[in-house]
Amino acid sequence: MRTNQAEQPDQLELRPLSARSVVLSLLLGAHPPELPVKELVRRVEPFGVGGSTARAALSRMVAAGDLRRTDTVHRLSDRLLERQRRQDDAVHPRTRAWDGDWEMFVITATGRGPAERADLRTRLAALRLAELREGVWLRPANVSRPWPDDLAQVGERCAARPDRPAAELAAALWPLDAWAAKGRALLAHTARVDGPADRFTAFAAVVRHLLADPVLPAELLPADWPGTALRTAYADYRRELGTR
Numbered sequence: 001m002r003t004n005q006a007e008q009p010d011q012l013e014l015r016p017l018s019a020r021s022v023v024l025s026l027l028l029g030a031h032p033p034e035l036p037v038k039e040l041v042r043r044v045e046p047f048g049v050g051g052s053t054a055r056a057a058l059s060r061m062v063a064a065g066d067l068r069r070t071d072t073v074h075r076l077s078d079r080l081l082e083r084q085r086r087q088d089d090a091v092h093p094r095t096r097a098w099d100g101d102w103e104m105f106v107i108t109a110t111g112r113g114p115a116e117r118a119d120l121r122t123r124l125a126a127l128r129l130a131e132l133r134e135g136v137w138l139r140p141a142n143v144s145r146p147w148p149d150d151l152a153q154v155g156e157r158c159a160a161r162p163d164r165p166a167a168e169l170a171a172a173l174w175p176l177d178a179w180a181a182k183g184r185a186l187l188a189h190t191a192r193v194d195g196p197a198d199r200f201t202a203f204a205a206v207v208r209h210l211l212a213d214p215v216l217p218a219e220l221l222p223a224d225w226p227g228t229a230l231r232t233a234y235a236d237y238r239r240e241l242g243t244r
Contacts, residue, residue: 012185014205016197019049019057024066025204027076028084029238034075046196086126089145090210091231098142098217102160107135109154120154128214130173138173140166142217170220183209183226190233203237206230 017025022044027033035043041054049057058074061067067074076084105124112120121131127145129137141159151157162169170176186209190202213227221227 012182012189012205014189014201017047017201017204019044019053020061020066021204022047022049022200023054023057023061024080025200025207027067027074028080028087029241032075033081033084034073036072037074038072040074047200048197086211087207090213091207091234093213093215094144095142095215096144098140098219100161100166101141102138102162102166103129103141103157104136104138104160105129105151105155105157107137107155112154123148123151130214132173138162139214140170140217140220143215167220170214170216174214174216176214176216176222179209179212179214180222180225183230184224187226187229187233190237199237203234206234210234 023040026040026043027035037055037058040058041051044054045051058067062069062074065077066080068077069075107120124131124137127147128143129139131137135155138160147157186202186206190199190206193199193202210227210230215227218225
């Protein structure tokens with residue numbers, strides 16, 4: 001079970017993005033996620049990535065299977081298209097009114113190796129579930145997202161209404177105070193940072209942080225929850241990039 005630990009603003013420690021990270025961030029934010037080589041090289045230059053460095057990074061990413069190249073256009077691989085979908089859901093989560101039900105997934109399969117167990121945990125966390133105890137994952141039933149059919153092979157999905165007060169249970173399942181503290185620190189950082197490379201790095205960190213937002217009903221969140229403010233700031237930044 002996770003615990004709440006507040007994070008101080010000086011613990012952000014944002015590191016400059018590599019050429020690969022800059023290219024990926026640009027393509028993950030593009031719809032469709034593809035750009036000609038010349039355009040990619042032009043777009044990464046303001047963020048401190050020179051042309052030769054960008055071209056070398058593109059070649060390595062194609063070889064590694066991160067990108068697919070068709071003539072002069074580079075596109076995200078199928079694996080990274082799934083990452084883009086998760087990022088889009090983090091920036092624009094699809095929610096519905098909450099009636100008090102919780103979504104529960106109970107793992108019933110046995111005999112899985114460590115790698116399979118780790119992969120399953122990663123997938124369930126990406127679905128914004130949290131682990132109550134080993135093999136039992138849940139969350140408020142207020143998000144709308146596709147449910148992978150193959151998970152039926154390893155567990156059972158059902159609705160539940162825990163006896164424990166909902167706000168208390170949510171606070172036990174997710175590090176809400178720590179997430180909010182870091183979110184507010186990121187907001188303060190993006191408001192004061194200047195320069196294209198530094199702003200790009202800061203907002204890449206915002207997106208990563210939003211991926212860990214549990215997207216809970218408002219009544220289960222602490223006061224001054226920064227989720228909406230972070231999404232608004234990121235949307236403003238995307239418009240800034242488009243204008244530039």
